[in-house]
Amino acid sequence: MARVCWPYFDPEYENFSNKINPPRVSVDNDSCRDCTLIKVDSVNKPGILLELVQILTDLDFIITKAYISSDGGWFMDVFHVTDQQGKKITDSKTIDFIEKVLGPKSKSTTEGVKNWPGERVGVHSVGDHTAIELIGRDRPGLLSEISAVIANLNFNVLAAEVWTHNSRIACVLYVNDVTAQSMCDPNRLSLMEEQLNNILRGCDEDGESVSRTSLSMGFTHMDRRLHQMLSADRDYESSGAISGVDVTPSFRPKISIVGCEEKGYSVVSVRCKDRAKLMFDIVCTLTDMQYAVFHATILSEGPYASQEYFIRHMDGCTLDTEGEKERVIKCIEAAIRRRVSEGVSLELCAKDRVGLLSDVTRILRENGLTVCRAGISTRGEQALNVFYVRDASGKPVDMKTMEVLRKEIGKTMMVDVKRVPSNDKVPEETREWAKTSFFFGKLLERFLT
Incomplete structure (x- = not known):
């Protein structure tokens, strides 16, 4: 030889x-x-x-x-x-x-x-924790049922992000156990997974949609993982609605792809309403689709944003076919829309406890409201939650209902209710304690103190 x-x-x-x-x-x-x-x-x-x-x-x-x-x-x-x-x-x-x-x-x-670690350090627990990922068909009250299962098993939600888009829901939750039992107990975890899967399967009316729950002991960057989950679920195939809200033609992002033959690039141009994390959402989508960005220019002009990316596929190829271009355009448009919420935001601050999320979402459901996006986190002993809600029947949210809700929930926690700006308005500033991404801050706090 x-x-x-x-x-x-x-x-x-x-x-x-x-x-x-x-x-x-x-x-x-x-x-x-x-x-x-x-x-x-x-x-x-x-x-x-x-x-x-x-x-x-x-x-x-x-x-x-x-x-x-x-x-x-x-x-x-x-x-x-x-x-x-x-x-x-x-x-x-x-x-x-x-x-x-x-x-x-x-x-x-x-x-x-x-x-x-970025937003991964949102789990402020020294002990064991479990990451839960859920994807399935959305319906009114679903988040309430999910949180009730978790609370009934004596698990506490430390951090979570919930997105809905095109009648689909994706959740990433970090939970830990407040009892003396170990988070590694396979029987308890199996029971939780089974009950959550039963809830999700009950939402699949056509029998074709894929709903699933997965558990792990690791960390993930929530926003990127939600993009990956919804993209894998092909939520970009449907268009024209944002969490059940009709999209006006003026809001629809303008996305085009042209070739740059001199340099061998494909040029992706995006113009849409500006908002926080817009660049992250687009770059995240291109990266997960295996496209490398060689040059880019990002510019905010008042309420609008213009972004231009010179890209190639990781194999060195450009987007030559109309089918490839159409798929990239659909995926970028879906990534932009996933964070868009219209209606009313409900911002809560309270002492953290088991069942808090279950209680709040139950009250929202009983008042005819459905959650289209949510950010749940903890800082020390405080739970800091933001819910974007809309009327379950599709009608505009009645602010009288929100005032009743404020009085009911406000007995035990700080509550702030405000209407989310419409598409033709510049988003309002977010209150310091109500930012949905502050659960990364524990690491920064340790560094600054």
């Missing part, structure tokens, strides 16, 4: 470029009057743009402009960001934190962003 010799491969070679050219991060508050410039340049790695945008988004920064360039083996990104109130990022400890996560203080840019 002939002897085969393989060339030696140093396992450290992949990190060699990072060692001789460590990532450089600059936080500039002098160049622009009304925003902070965050500049990052380093060795290019697949998916690095999404990781950077994810970090900035999880910090609740608003990206007003961005310029991305990553041809060859190097990338250079510039982000114009503000806080939720539209002000510069001036806190020195927050700036140090950004430089630590993105800069050379981490072993490498890729390792730094991979180790960034």
Whole structure:
């Protein structure tokens, strides 16, 4: 038999470029009057743009402009960001934190962003926890039934995100056990999974839709996982409604794809209503569809946003067929719409306890309201929840009903009710304690204190 010799491969070679050219991060508050410039340049790695945008988004920064360039083996990104109130990022400890996560203080840019837990640290428990993922057909009162099953088994919901789109619901929940029993008890977990699956199967009227529950002991980035779950469920195949709300033609995102033959790119142009996390949602979708972004320009113009991406598939190909272009357009449009909610938002702050989510969603259901999107989190002993609700019959939400609801729920917790701006209005500022992404903040709190 002939002897085969393989060339030696140093396992450290992949990190060699990072060692001789460590990532450089600059936080500039002098160049622009009304925003902070965050500049990052380093060795290019697949998916690095999404990781950077994810970090900035999880910090609740608003990206007003961005310029991305990553041809060859190097990338250079510039982000114009503000806080939720539209002000510069001036806190020195927050700036140090950004430089630590993105800069050379981490072993490498890729390792730094991979180790960034982001919204995954929303589970503020030292002990065991279980991550629950659910996908199925949506219907009024479904979240109430799901939370009732969890509460009846003495599990407490520490953090959760719930999205609905095109008559489908996707949930990621982190729960732990307040009793002395272990979260690893297979019998209890099996019972919970069985009961949740029974609820979801009862929603599939046509018998063709796939509903499922999965349990794990790991962490995941909630927003990205929800995009993946709904995309795998092909929610982008249906269009024309956002969680049961008719979409006016003026709101529908304008998305086009053209070829750039000179450079060998496909150019994806998006113009739509601006909102928080818009860039993350689009970049997340392109990345999970195996497209690499080589150049991009992001610009917010009042209530509108214009975004342009120069992309190729990971295999180096561009989008040449009409079928490929149509699928990408549908997936981006679905990603934009999944966060859109019309109606009324209900923001709650109360002492955390088992059954809190079940009680609140039961009251909403009894008052004829259905939840189209929700963010549940805990900070210390406080539960901080945001629900976007609409009338289960499809009619406009009666504010008198909301006042009755405020009085009923407000006996034991802080309640704030406000109407979600319509599509032709600029979104209102979010209250500090009611932001739906603050459950990442425990790590930042430890760093700042």
